[in-house]
Amino acid sequence: MKKIGAIAAASLFLLAACGSSSDVSQSNTEGEKSEASVSGSILVAGSSAMQPLVAAAAEEFEAENKDASVSVQAGGSGQGLLSVSNGQSDIGNSDVFAEEKDEIDAGALVNHPIAVVGMGPAAHPEVGIENLSKQQLIDIFTGKVTNWSEVGGADVDVTIVNRPDSSGTRDTFVNYALDGATPVEGITEESSNAVRQIISETAGAIGYLAFSYYDGSVTPLQVDDVEQTDENVTSGKYPIWAYMHSYTKGEPEGLTKDFIDYMLADTVQQEIIPELGYIPVADMKVKRDAEGNQSDI
Structure with missing residues (x-):
């Protein structure tokens, strides 16, 4: 897989002071710019349709954050939603809305639409x-x-x-x-x-x-x-498509938030997503709700 170009140095570091899995280090030298780094490990599981995208994003994220580890597993959207609901994973990837799965408490999850496929x-x-x-x-x-x-x-x-x-x-x-x-x-x-x-x-x-x-x-x-x-x-001419959702149990914190933010940033949205055959959500001229209703944007 072709490597994606790194983003500018100013955006390599995510200022995440919310959660124990992110460590922030700053220089004490007067006049020197502060730098922040993220560290820890998270597990992302779920949709196999989404796996190539998330794996590529994780590889770039880890290259820019040497102390961070993002493990990516497949298993299907249902498994992803179940694993994040049960606390077995930090992020559950799904190409269906959580509301479409009767066994999932969608109200306990926060939806982060990453792309369209x-x-x-x-x-x-x-x-x-x-x-x-x-x-x-x-x-x-x-x-x-x-x-x-x-x-x-x-x-x-x-x-x-x-x-x-x-x-x-x-x-x-x-x-x-x-x-x-x-x-x-x-x-x-x-x-x-x-x-x-x-x-x-x-x-x-x-x-x-x-x-x-x-x-x-x-x-x-x-x-x-x-x-x-x-x-x-x-x-909207071709009807067989889905949103690629990353779900978290409640609002994300720490390294989980750092990685979600990274997937929504330009490196992933403008480079990795198109390169791997996915579609940025911003490119869509139609939208779809959890009931399957499609309408113009």
Whole structure:
């Protein structure tokens, strides 16, 4: 992964005096500029769609703050929300709103929207098609279509690759690509990396991925003749997208606050997010609430 340019020296140090996990050191020399550094360790867990972004941000953050450690784990949005709610992690990443998970006390969590991610159907390169109508997509994932020749593709059986129920990527795809229809059982993989690998290696396979996972090994399928592009997401033309949320239990403090602030600062928002295939929230011309209602900004 290409290294992101470091921000100017004045912004390398975050003035965080709220919490024991951040240490502030200042020079006693008269006339010399004060410097602050952050230290300690935090755990960030949750959305695998968000993991590449947070891992890249953590790497840059640690490079600029040598005494800080940010561990990043996947496991799915549901697990991220549960872990931060239970105090097992300091930050829970999710590509669904906490309010969408019945088992989560959303009122106890604070939402920090970091980015937007597009998602879509991805197929083995030899299925023979590049576009599906939404109805064809629903028919494939609900088992009504079992061979690609039924939708104009190659004569090869369809293999469905799913994420588990705890996955925010699955929730987003089911809600906005399948109109709430339940996918048939197929191959279930815990991470988006594994989904991509299975699709690329299995003739007739189809699953769903965040745009950030496309690397040329699978084919992103158009939906109703609309391509999976950032421009189509930001304009509202392409409907399969989600916010990338970082949740904290209450207002963040110490190193947790330092890292949240870093992800909202220019280095991440203007450099890392676009480079890794995500979309800055500020670029969106539409918005969506926890009930799934989309409207113009």
